[in-house]
Amino acid sequence: xxxxxxxxxxxxxxxxxxxxxxxxxxxxxxxxxxxxxxxxxxxxxxxxxxxxxxxxxxxxxxxxxxxxxxxxxxxxxxxxxxxxxxxxxxxxxxxxxxxxxxxxxxxxxxxxxxxxxxxxxxxxxxxxxxxxxxxxxxxxxxxxxxxxxxxxxxxxxxxxxxxxxxxxxxxxxxxxxxxxxxxxxxxxxxxxxxxxxxxxxxxxxxxxxxxxxxxxxxxxxxxxxxxxxxxxxxxxxxxxxxxxxxxxxxxxxxxxxxxxxxxxxxxxxxxxxxxxxxxxxxxxxxxxxxxxxxxxxxxxxxxxxxxxxxxxxxxxxxxxxxxxxxxxxxxxxxxxxxxxxxxxxxx
Amino acid sequence: xxxxxxxxxxxxxxxxxxxxxxxxxxxxxxxxxxxxxxxxxxxxxxxxxxxxxxxxxxxxxxxxxxxxxxxxxxxxxxxxxxxxxxxxxxxxxxxxxxxx
Amino acid sequence: xxxxxxxxxxxxxxxxxxxxxxxxxxxxxxxxxxxxxxxxxxxxxxxxxxxxxxxxxxxxxxxxxxxxxxxxxxxxxxxxxxxxxxxxxxxxxxxxxxxxxxxxxxxxxxxxxxxxxxxxxxxxxxxxxxxxxxxxxxxxxxxxxxxxxxxxxxxxxxxxxxxxxxxxx
Amino acid sequence: xxxxxxxxxxxxxxxxxxxxxxxxxxxxxxxxxxxxxxxxxxxxxxxxxxxxxxxxxxxxxxxxxxxxxxxxxxxxxxxxxxxxxxxxxxxxxxxxxxxxxxxxxxxxxxxxxxxxxxxxxxxxxxxxxxxxxxxxxxxxxxxxxxxxxxxx
Numbered sequence: 001x002x003x004x005x006x007x008x009x010x011x012x013x014x015x016x017x018x019x020x021x022x023x024x025x026x027x028x029x030x031x032x033x034x035x036x037x038x039x040x041x042x043x044x045x046x047x048x049x050x051x052x053x054x055x056x057x058x059x060x061x062x063x064x065x066x067x068x069x070x071x072x073x074x075x076x077x078x079x080x081x082x083x084x085x086x087x088x089x090x091x092x093x094x095x096x097x098x099x100x101x102x103x104x105x106x107x108x109x110x111x112x113x114x115x116x117x118x119x120x121x122x123x124x125x126x127x128x129x130x131x132x133x134x135x136x137x138x139x140x141x142x143x144x145x146x147x148x149x150x151x152x153x154x155x156x157x158x159x160x161x162x163x164x165x166x167x168x169x170x171x172x173x174x175x176x177x178x179x180x181x182x183x184x185x186x187x188x189x190x191x192x193x194x195x196x197x198x199x200x201x202x203x204x205x206x207x208x209x210x211x212x213x214x215x216x217x218x219x220x221x222x223x224x225x226x227x228x229x230x231x232x233x234x235x236x237x238x239x240x241x242x243x244x245x246x247x248x249x250x251x252x253x254x255x256x257x258x259x260x261x262x263x264x265x266x267x268x269x270x271x272x273x274x275x276x277x278x279x280x281x282x283x284x285x286x287x288x289x290x291x292x293x294x295x296x297x298x299x300x301x302x303x304x305x306x307x308x309x310x311x312x313x314x315x316x317x318x319x320x321x322x323x324x325x326x327x328x329x330x331x332x333x334x335x336x337x338x339x340x341x342x343x344x345x346x347x
Numbered sequence: 348x349x350x351x352x353x354x355x356x357x358x359x360x361x362x363x364x365x366x367x368x369x370x371x372x373x374x375x376x377x378x379x380x381x382x383x384x385x386x387x388x389x390x391x392x393x394x395x396x397x398x399x400x401x402x403x404x405x406x407x408x409x410x411x412x413x414x415x416x417x418x419x420x421x422x423x424x425x426x427x428x429x430x431x432x433x434x435x436x437x438x439x440x441x442x443x444x445x446x447x
Numbered sequence: 448x449x450x451x452x453x454x455x456x457x458x459x460x461x462x463x464x465x466x467x468x469x470x471x472x473x474x475x476x477x478x479x480x481x482x483x484x485x486x487x488x489x490x491x492x493x494x495x496x497x498x499x500x501x502x503x504x505x506x507x508x509x510x511x512x513x514x515x516x517x518x519x520x521x522x523x524x525x526x527x528x529x530x531x532x533x534x535x536x537x538x539x540x541x542x543x544x545x546x547x548x549x550x551x552x553x554x555x556x557x558x559x560x561x562x563x564x565x566x567x568x569x570x571x572x573x574x575x576x577x578x579x580x581x582x583x584x585x586x587x588x589x590x591x592x593x594x595x596x597x598x599x600x601x602x603x604x605x606x607x608x609x610x611x612x613x614x615x616x
Numbered sequence: 617x618x619x620x621x622x623x624x625x626x627x628x629x630x631x632x633x634x635x636x637x638x639x640x641x642x643x644x645x646x647x648x649x650x651x652x653x654x655x656x657x658x659x660x661x662x663x664x665x666x667x668x669x670x671x672x673x674x675x676x677x678x679x680x681x682x683x684x685x686x687x688x689x690x691x692x693x694x695x696x697x698x699x700x701x702x703x704x705x706x707x708x709x710x711x712x713x714x715x716x717x718x719x720x721x722x723x724x725x726x727x728x729x730x731x732x733x734x735x736x737x738x739x740x741x742x743x744x745x746x747x748x749x750x751x752x753x754x755x756x757x758x759x760x761x762x763x764x765x766x767x768x
Contacts, residue, residue, distance in 0.1 A: 056649070056651075057644075057645050057649065058641050058644055058645050059644065060644055060647060060649050060651075061649055061651050062651040095474075095476065095477075098477065101480070128499065129574055130500050133503045133507075133574075134499075134503045136503075136507060137503040137504070137506040140506065140507055140512075141506075141510060143511060143515060144483065144510060144511075144515060144518075147515060147518050148476075148480070148518075151518070151522070152476075159522075163519075166515055170512075170515060188575075189575075190574055309638060309641060309642070309645075310634075312641055313634070313637045314634060329630075333627075349452060349455045349495070351562050352557055352558070353455070354492070354496070356557050357462065357492070359556075360463055360550065360554075361462055361463060361466060361489075362549070362553065363546050363547075364463060364466035364467055364469075364470065366545075366549055367470055367542055367543070367546040368466070368469055368470050370538075370541070370545060370546065371470065371538065371542040371543075372470075376517060376520055376521060376524070377475065377478060379517065380469055380478060380479070380517070383482065383486075383513060384466050384469075384482075384485060387462075387486065387489045390489070391489060391492060394496045394498050395496060397496075397498070398497055398498070400563065403573060403576050404580070404584075404585075406498050406501050406573070407577060410501065410504060410581070413501075413504055413508050414592045414595070414596065415595065416508075416513065417508050417512055417513060417596075418595050418596055420512075420516055421516060421603050422599055422602060422603060422606075424517065425602075425603045426606070427524060428523045428524060429606060437524050
């Protein structure tokens, strides 16, 4: 953003628009926000299509084929139009203001997290010095939005789904936060820019491949905890269709529902991108010297593919299994990793 | 430039609001909210002093306050839930079993 | 008026307005949302005060932890508790008078005291410095805090067990 | 000690089984889809497929054997006989009842009714599900008198 704010006056002058100097940072802020919002919406659309197509092929089907030619690439746009045109229903006994507020809170959490998203050295909105910690913090807004949605719907399935979602997301925040610690200990910074910069120089300098693999294990734990906090399979029991209809967003329709939808898919990109930046060397390529936004996007896309792959492979866990895995498996393992990495750093 | 006094006034007013909630409300959870606001008011003061004096000790102290607040909230909620299970209410005026 | 000043007034307005809204809200679930607004305002004030780490901590602990805990507490204490009980007028007057007195005294103290004017604002990477301070100067308090958290963890688990087993330890 | 060993082996098995499952789904990802593009490309039915009947009117001798064999009474036949001449005036099959059991085709002495490959005869009305196989004929008064309509 600061680069944009530096370039902006020149561009405006060329275009012949006069903008008072005080408004330039505000304008840069607006431009960044709209770019992030557009990217979120677009990536959600692409991911919906990709998920359906991949789901089809994982099950020996074809997936969408009719809308927009051979590969059904217009399918998600058709879906988007359908969601926009749908009637927006608010249940009679719902708590109306809270019911309306909840989807915005969910989207806001993910949206704020994209501020510190490191696509490449230049392509990030702001390099905060608390980068990764900031992302973890604002993502908790999503939990509140989910539980509010479930409560305000005044529907037992929604409430059950919201309770499950909150219990699951809060308990998986702990392994997720702790899994970041080995990386932070090694990079000695919370800023995503310097964490990625510390991994330059080829594939073997990526943190996953650093012996004795404490960070490799914590990568796995971060990824699993990320899946759980996104409520994706095999941890998708807050919205288990067979028992809870649709979980916390049972009563939502139209645009409000699509907000939850968008938050989920943007969250997938967020978690994959963070995993890529923290453990897989971010914008650095496989060979030393290679770098660029393309590498980051490639790694993110691969991790998103793995998420979709896992979803269509594994069955759903039970709630006690989810809590067991969170507290009794991931947390002890990640604590061991943090301890090991700290001892390594002590020397 | 915002002066130290302005921050301190916000802290004082927030403390007053918290106090008002604690004194006025009878629902135990509302009282807990008031206590959280009072702790936050203290934190604003700590951080404002830390900023004004150029040291970080105030911020470190604020971190400890946040930790204590989290611990206190967890215990308080557990007590409130137990209170509800034993008395069927969370109205602090009705919980008089321990009165002499 | 500078942008900082505008931000300060908006944020302190959010903080105090959220607090007052808690006071006047009848439904408790909305009161929790107002608490969220108020705590968000405080986090914004921290950013104005160059304490980004503390702001993120505020959002993480208060919004991700404490408000959600309160929502769970609300849900576990039954439907009758979603509404605040009616208060007596005498109590309201007493609370108002004592709080007003406190406010006046506090504001007078803030106004009359000569605060050190040396406003050397913090700059640079405060996060690393906080980390260093926590593990050197304040390491004892840090350890005490971790013991406190452990005690809370065990204690709350014991409470829940007591409730489940019908009061027998 | 066994508890610790079970714990670690459980964790390992959890990861291992997930990996095995993922390898299987990955194999399916690259295998050929089995989707039939039905309304665009019609599937070829097997040779012995029991679809909508095929009726050869010129072979039919109007003996009602098929109608008698039908366990659900879905065949209705009308015949006019005049000496050696046989006129099939009606051969209706009610596909609301028919269960495609093939029992009507076996006893036919003239081999005039078969199960065909066709399966797309859905209808929006009840009447539409009764298919008339006999070619429509206009009957004289005399023929109407001798017409024999039988269900069984």
